[in-house]
Amino acid sequence: MIKTLEKRKFPASKLTVLASGRSAGKKLGYRGESIEVAELKKDSFNGIDIALFSAGGGISRDFAPLAAAAGCAVVDNSSAFRMDDSVPLVIPEINPADAAEALLVRVNHLCETDSIP
Secondary structure: OHHHHHHOOOOOOOOOOEEOOOOOOOEEEEOOEEEEOEEOOOOOOOOOOEEEEOOOHHHHHHHHHHHHHOOOEEEEOOOOOOOOOOOOEOOOOOOOHHHHHOOEEEOOOOHHHHHOO
16 A cells, blocks of 8 residues: 555655554555554544555454544444445545545445445
8 A cells, every 4th residue: 555655646645554563663665765664553643644454354344433533534444334334435447535534444345236226
């Protein structure tokens, strides 16, 4: 995900990388800089504008609502909210406005939507 952000020149003034305690302290490269991975905690989203979740359903269920409650726009790529009608599925080519109206959106769809033109 970090490589994709860098490749697409995502406009971020600061990148915060969060992971489990096992990964905390590791260094990752981003835009020629070394970024230290921080441990994911309940208060990790204070001051964060956008959170991209791709750590699995359990992590998303536990932490995505906390991030949204902290005012962070959350994009979740897990199956955690797949059946939750209050969390919109956003497909940019079809309903991009839905992303602007919700603090928590899901981008991982059911296979049935793969055939939508």
